[in-house]
Amino acid sequence: METMAVTRAFGLDGERTSLIGRRAETARIARLLAGARLVTLSGVGGVGKTRLALRVAANAARSAFPDGVYVVELADLRDPELLAPSVLGTLDVAPAGHPGVDATAVLADWLRERRALLVLDNCEHLLDTCARLTDALLRAAPGLRVLATSRQPLGIAGEQVFSVEPLPVPDAAAGHDVRALSGNPAVALFADRAAAVLTGFALTASDAPAVAELVRRLDGLPFAIELAAARVRSLTPQEILERLTDRFALLTGGSRVAAERQRTLRALIDWSHELCTPGERLLWARASVFRGGFDLEGLERVCTDAELPPAAALDALDALVARSIVNCRQDSGRSRYHMLETVREYGLERLAASGSLDVLRGRHRDRYAELTAGAGQEWFGPRQVDWFTRLRLDHPNLRAALEFCLERPGQARAGLALAVSPRHYWITAGLLPEGRRWLSQLLAADHTQDDGADAAGPDAAVRVQAQVTDTYLGILQGAPDVDVQRALAACEAAARQGGHQRELAWVWHHHGILAIWREDFASAAGLFARADTEFRAQGCLDAAFECRVKFAIAHAYGGEVAAADEACGEVEAAARAHHESWLYGMALLARALLAWRAGTPDDAIAQARAAIARLRPFHDWWDVAMCVEVIAWSTQDTPRRAARLLGVLRLLWESLGGRLASAPFMRAQHLRFETAVRKALPAAAFDREFDRGARATVDEAMAYVLDDAAGVPGLTRRESQVAELVAEGLTNKDIAARLTIAQRTAENHVERILGKLGFTSRTQLAVWTYERRDEPAGN
The missing domain is CATH 1.10.8 (Helicase, Ruva Protein; domain 3)
Incomplete structure (x- = not known):
């Protein structure tokens, strides 16, 4: 009578703690192991490679390998000559350890006719020896599978590498439920x-x-x-x-x-450091000055010199990626690198101990000063969204550069130059409180007096520009009028003293904003026109057209339809000619206001949604909120939706970190609208819908505002959007840019979708998505 074979398991102790959050990875590794004879789990120390390998091995031991599952722990093994004898010992195969015995040959002979799984745990310090032994055994024993864990791949033919990532962490913006x-x-x-x-x-x-x-x-x-x-x-x-x-x-x-x-x-990190060459250790330390990641251009600009030439740095970078010290993500033909914060802090300690910390931080600051200056110069053009995305991606590095300028004596003026270029970044990125904090701290640290000796110089212009920008951020945050007027008077005096006409024009622009907020639309339009003229004289077209579009908004809300329509057309033509996005979105907002004034709510909603599509990639929640105001006012006939949109407006305005509950010139209409909606609904119904809008995430709120269709069964609305974008062939970086989310968030969405659907590749997901498009409705 035939009996069922029972797999023998050696080295698989019972799990003493639970394995949490790794179900999808376990399934994917098992699928890889079913199709490949060598699977290597790679990743930084402490990421959980061993636990994953042991779980996969334990699952496999139940059925897949009738001749046994064997786990060989190599962490404490130092002598490469003892590797094969150690494996023999785990397999309990004689004559292990006897002098003159070719242990590799004995292993190969013993495994030749067997279907077994060999787990080699912690191979990184014996990499070459493990590679040679594994290659020899796989050649000799066709029924053998090897599952290895290592901080870098073994590097032999047929190896399938599975990169073990850290556990997903909560999104910082997701709340604390x-x-x-x-x-x-x-x-x-x-x-x-x-x-x-x-x-x-x-x-x-x-x-x-x-x-x-x-x-x-x-x-x-x-x-x-x-x-x-x-x-x-x-x-x-x-x-x-x-x-x-x-x-x-x-x-x-x-x-x-x-x-x-x-x-x-x-x-744990010391162990990784010991395995690196001197050049790799040097690059590890130097690259630790970057926060949140870096690209190859930045690495070469900051980290290379005579001691570490570019070619040597590239080789060291490749090795650090292989050793899982540095992670590499490739999107749209570009590579971006980052370290886990634990690994980065270790490198920063080493850099400080070498005495080179300030030198590298200075180079790092110079790199991001160049980057922001380039963004400022190309802001009004086809690369506008690209520059904004790049600055958002490098925001942690911008913070690090500003910190250096603030901490080091004599560097505050350089920090001011860094903080004001491009001017729109803090505004469009929804970072008003942070931008104002940096500017105010740097202005306080900059003790240079703007006396007659240098009041007209370019260095003094930076300080005036910073004062003017800081004042504007305060205006947008809802700073008290008396403080704003005092600050604007000081800015105007400094600009006139130094002959800084561009900054004087910005002062007029800021007075125009205040006039709009007082609902003095005629005065506002006059101030914007005056600033527009000066900006054109200075050759600042982007600033000129910004004033022109705000001229349009003032007249659109104030009722001067013909003047607003003409200005909108001018801005739209200029935006199309320069392939610009942000001002185009502002012009669409002005047109939404015109449609609302004309009593055509459907047109107002369509124009406001089109404006949001232009503004949202910049995270410009200030102007997006004004668009949502127009959409809400145009839905008064559907009070439940209107109540929820009022909650969304609360969410958006609070996210700006100021004192405002709506744009000041919209406040009276906002209150009239809210009163009407409250009258149209029972109190409980209004509160329920309002709370749903106010407690949503920004992504959920925007989906509601734009009336996005529901997602496919099994996936959330956002996951459905991501699946569609994967089917279109977009990379994770492209998806992040399209949906205005972090790249890591996009990556997590894709991983969750693959796990939910049981897929292992983006191609499978794309095919599945296309097939669902062809299914009849209701299936």
Whole structure:
């Protein structure tokens, strides 16, 4: 009678802790292993490669490998000559360890007719030897599969590399709802491990913000999260977060039975550092001055010199990517690199110890001064959205450069130049509070007096430009009128003293904004026309047309239809001629106001939505909010929708971080509209719809404003949008730009979609999406 074979498992101890948040990865690795004879799990230390490999092996041990699953732990093995004998020992094959025996030949002979899985765990320090042994065994034994874990691939023919990423972390803008956060894998891991050391620990509303920020700061790295959770014995999550400034001192206390390098976070990263060559270590340290990532051009500009020439830096970068120290993402033919914050901080420590920190930070500042200056020069043109996207992508680096200017004596004026170019960035990016904070701090740190000796010089012009920009950001945040008037008077005096006509024109523009807010539309139009004339004389076409479109908005709201229509046409023609987007969106907003004034609500809604499509890629929530005002006013006949749009407006205005609840010149109409909607609905119904709008995410709110269609079954609305864009052939970077979300968020969406649908490639997703388009409605 035939009996069912039972797979033998060697080295697979029972799991002592649960594996959290890795179900999709486990399934994908199992599928890879079914089709490839060598699968290597690569990734930075502490990301969880070993746990994943052991889970896959344990699942496979139940049925797939009748001749056994064998796990060989190599972390403590130092002598390459002992690799094959160690594998023999795990397989319990004689004559292991006897002098003169060719252990590789014995292994090959023993495995030749067997269907087995060999797990080689922690290969990175024996990479060449592991590669040679694996290649020899796979050639000799056709039924053998090898699953390896290593901080870099083995690099042999037929190898399938699976990059193990950190756990997804909560989006910083997603709020702190306990139920939603509990479903996040990184948060769930922290809570699980914290409960193991502190009986009764559970995520609460008071702890949730600290835990969410903690796992974000730890990059979703499982090992670091587990070490942090162990501190719950004596510290609250908030106290752990506050002490994370020295994460290497805080995150200690790993398992006493683990290898020495797996007991503390520093020891884990030390191990990766020891495996690097001197050139790789040098680049690791230097590249740590970047925050949030960098491109090849930035790397060469900041990190190369006679000690590390560009060619050597490129080789070192390639090696660091292979070793999982640096991550590389490629989109639209361009590569972008980043380090986990834990890895970056380690490199920054090394850079400081070398005495080169200030030199590299200075180079880094110069790089981003060049970048922002280039963005300012090309803002009014076809690359406008590209420049904005690039600046948003490099925003952490911009912050680092501004910090350097603020911290180092004599650098404040350079920081002001960095902060005001391009002028529109802080406004269109929805970063008013941050932009104003940088400008005010840098202005305070800049002790240069604008006396007659240098009042007319280019250096003094930077300070005046910063004063004028800071004042405008204050206006947009709703600063008190008395403060604004005082600041504008000071700006005008400084501009006149130095003969800075461009900045004087901006002062007139700012007075025009205040006049609109007082609903003095005729005075506002006159001020914009005056500024427009001066900007044209200075050759500043973008500023001139900005004044022209605001002239149009003033007259559109004030009722001068012919003048507004003419100005809109001029701006639209200029925007088309220069392939510009932002001013075109503003002109469409003016046309939406004209349509609303004319009593054609459908046209007003269509124009406002078209304006949002132009403005949204810039994250220009100020002007998007004005578009939503027009859309809301045009839906008064559907009061439930109108109430929800009022909630969306609350969300948008609060996101700007100011005192405003609507654009000041729209306030009276906003209040009249809200009163009418409240009268049209029972109080409970109004509050319910208003709260739904106010508590939505920005993505959800915009989907409602634009009346996006519902998503496909099984996927959220956003996931459905992402699936459609993948089917169109867009990369993750392109998807992020199209939907105005972070690239990492786009990547997470794609991964979740693949996991939900059981797919392993974007091609499969694209085919599935096209097939669904052809299905009859209702299927």
